[in-house]
Amino acid sequence: xxxxxxxxxxxxxxxxxxxxxxxxxxxxxxxxxxxxxxxxxxxxxxxxxxxxxxxxxxxxxxxxxxxxxxxxxxxxxxxxxxxxxxxxxxxxxxxxxxxxxxxxxxxxxxxxxxxxxxxxxxxxxxxxxxxxxxxxxxxxxxxxxxxxxxxxxxxxxxxxxxxxxxxxxxxxxxxxxxxxxxxxxxxxxxxxxxxxxxxxxxxxxxxxxxxxxxxxxxxxxxxxxxxxxxxxxxxxxxxxxxxxxxxxxxxxxxxxxxxxxxxxxxxxxxxxxxxxxxxxxxxxxxxxxxxxxxxxxxxxxxxxxxxxxxxxxxxxxxxxxxxxxxxxxxxxxxxxxxxxxxxxxxxxxxxxxxxxxxxxxxxxxxxxxxxxxxxxxxxxxxxxxxxxxxxxxxxxxxxxxxxxxxxxxxxxxxxxxxxx
Numbered sequence: 001x002x003x004x005x006x007x008x009x010x011x012x013x014x015x016x017x018x019x020x021x022x023x024x025x026x027x028x029x030x031x032x033x034x035x036x037x038x039x040x041x042x043x044x045x046x047x048x049x050x051x052x053x054x055x056x057x058x059x060x061x062x063x064x065x066x067x068x069x070x071x072x073x074x075x076x077x078x079x080x081x082x083x084x085x086x087x088x089x090x091x092x093x094x095x096x097x098x099x100x101x102x103x104x105x106x107x108x109x110x111x112x113x114x115x116x117x118x119x120x121x122x123x124x125x126x127x128x129x130x131x132x133x134x135x136x137x138x139x140x141x142x143x144x145x146x147x148x149x150x151x152x153x154x155x156x157x158x159x160x161x162x163x164x165x166x167x168x169x170x171x172x173x174x175x176x177x178x179x180x181x182x183x184x185x186x187x188x189x190x191x192x193x194x195x196x197x198x199x200x201x202x203x204x205x206x207x208x209x210x211x212x213x214x215x216x217x218x219x220x221x222x223x224x225x226x227x228x229x230x231x232x233x234x235x236x237x238x239x240x241x242x243x244x245x246x247x248x249x250x251x252x253x254x255x256x257x258x259x260x261x262x263x264x265x266x267x268x269x270x271x272x273x274x275x276x277x278x279x280x281x282x283x284x285x286x287x288x289x290x291x292x293x294x295x296x297x298x299x300x301x302x303x304x305x306x307x308x309x310x311x312x313x314x315x316x317x318x319x320x321x322x323x324x325x326x327x328x329x330x331x332x333x334x335x336x337x338x339x340x341x342x343x344x345x346x347x348x349x350x351x352x353x354x355x356x357x358x359x360x361x362x363x364x365x366x367x368x369x370x371x372x373x374x375x376x377x378x379x380x381x382x383x384x385x386x387x388x389x390x391x392x393x394x395x396x397x398x399x400x401x402x403x404x405x406x407x408x409x410x411x412x413x414x415x416x417x418x419x420x
Contacts, residue, residue: 002252004160005227006195009135009249013118021159021256029059030134030244031113032147033121035103036064040081041141042122046148054089055151061093061112062086063103066361068096071368101333101359104128104216104301109333114238115230116247120144120153125301125383127218130227131211133234133248137225158224160195161186162257165202167266172417174311175210176303176381176401178263179217180271184281185261192222194258197251202265203228208237209307216302217383220278272379272414273399276387284404284416291398295378296321296409297390298402299330299357300364303381306336308402313345315406315417321353322412328370330357354409366390372397379408 003011003018011019013027034042039062054060062082067075079096086094095106104125107113115133120126122144129136139153147153163182183190196218198211206214211228218226228234230248238246270284298304298312309331321327329349331337337359340346349356363370364382372378372391377398380390385397398414407417 001256002254004195004197004255004257005229005249005251006135006160006197006225007157008251009116009118010155010157012249019157021157023157024154025157026152026154027118029120029147029151029153030117031059031061031119032144033061033063033103033107033119033123033126034082034144035066035123036068036075036079036082037066038122038141038144040078042144042148043081043085045142045145049145049149051149054091054148057090058092059151060091060148061107062091063095063106064100065102065359066365067367068100068360069358099334102301102304102361105304105332105336108132108212109335111238111241111243114242114244114246115234116249120147124219125216127223127225128212128216128301130215130218130225131208132238133228133230135225135227138219158193158195160197160257161191162260163196163198164200164260164262165198165265166200166262167202167264168205169265169268172270172403173268174401174403175206175213177268177271178210178265179214180273180278180281180399181268182261182263183217183221183278184271186221188220188277188279189222191218193224196221196223196226198226198228204231204233205265207307208233209305212305213302217278220383270401270404270416272404273385275385275396275398278383278385278399287414288416288419289411289413291377291414292412293325293379293408293414294376295370295372296325296327296405297330297363297370297378297380297382298328298405299332300361300382301332302383303402304330304332304336306339308381309336309340309345311402312406313348315403315410315420316352316354317348319352319410319420321409325409325412326370327354327409328357328363329354330362330369331359333359363390379405379414381405
């Protein structure tokens with residue numbers, strides 16, 4: 001039996017001719033990642049085990065993004081701990097205020113991850129880089145500590161689900177709607193410790209920003225990773241950006257999949273995940289104008305990229321945020337912030353009555369820059385809507401695309417952008 005794309009990458013990094021689902025392996029890493037929440041724990045464990053050097057200062061990325069700029073003394077102490085570690089070992093890829101950004105947007109943008117890589121990060125949404133044809137997955141802080149010292153990690157090789165995409169997306173339908181639709185189909189544990197492998201002629205119709213969004217939320221279906229084939233879109237994105245050799249792996253024709261999920265992109269509608277799970281999805285036709293909201297957040301590692309900023313601006317241009325609604329827009333990196341400003345998108349946002357933030361995870365995890373009070377509802381382009389995710393346990397989060405989020409900000413209700 002042949003291997004899937006994920007299995008081929010893992011075999012190559014383990015120095016093995018082949019691997020099978022369920023097999024335990026030790027693989028060499030191309031990059032390991034930590035942030036201002038998880039890296040301090042990893043630094044403590046790194047020192048506790050007696051490690052005295054990192055395996056490669058160019059293959060460690062430390063991104064201060066969750067509570068940055070520091071929201072309080074505890075956040076400041078967390079970042080200080082990591083900053084001192086980065087200075088001690090002269091870590092090349094340390095990102096802080098002024099060079100900051102949401103980690104899973106920064107790393108692809110800066111060319112630190114790419115096709116054929118094996119990447120771990122002490123953050124569950126590290127699966128984002130599968131959009132580039134890499135195997136990438138989230139781990140705990142102890143695994144990150146070991147990786148920073150040894151450059152290796154152990155894995156149980158995952159089995160796979162094939163997701164066959166056909167057709168093209170309609171107006172106002174995005175990668176966010178694709179992944180919410182998929183999670184609604186299979187559930188939040190539908191791909192538990194499996195690889196979601198996206199295939200089919202529909203892949204070519206998805207932009208890189210769409211793919212990054214979809215791969216980012218593979219974990220919301222319980223997946224070990226999500227991965228896309230390397231095609232012309234991928235190669236165009238990494239050209240002149242990716243700092244290492246491009247390695248292209250393809251699934252064997254006889255690769256084994258536990259199941260096949262088929263999605264016709266042309267049939268999808270804007271989709272919203274209702275509280276309190278990403279699987280609790282409804283199409284916009286089922287909820288248009290029915291749910292009153294208090295806040296809108298457009299940003300995060302899921303939807304804070306350039307296409308997302310442009311989508312929000314398309315809807316907000318010449319319109320006003322509804323009275324009583326707070327609309328917070330957070331470009332995911334300094335470069336996206338700068339590009340948005342230069343394109344005049346900030347003028348549109350501010351004139352509409354929205355607030356624009358420096359890059360940060362902020363409200364996505366209930367950190368800062370937009371916490372919800374009891375009884376408040378938010379439409380958010382983030383990736384999770386668990387109980388208390390963005391603030392009080394009696395608040396509610398509705399996940400949606402930037403188009404739906406911006407339209408909802410204008411009306412004060414969850415709204416189909418096509419109706420404006």
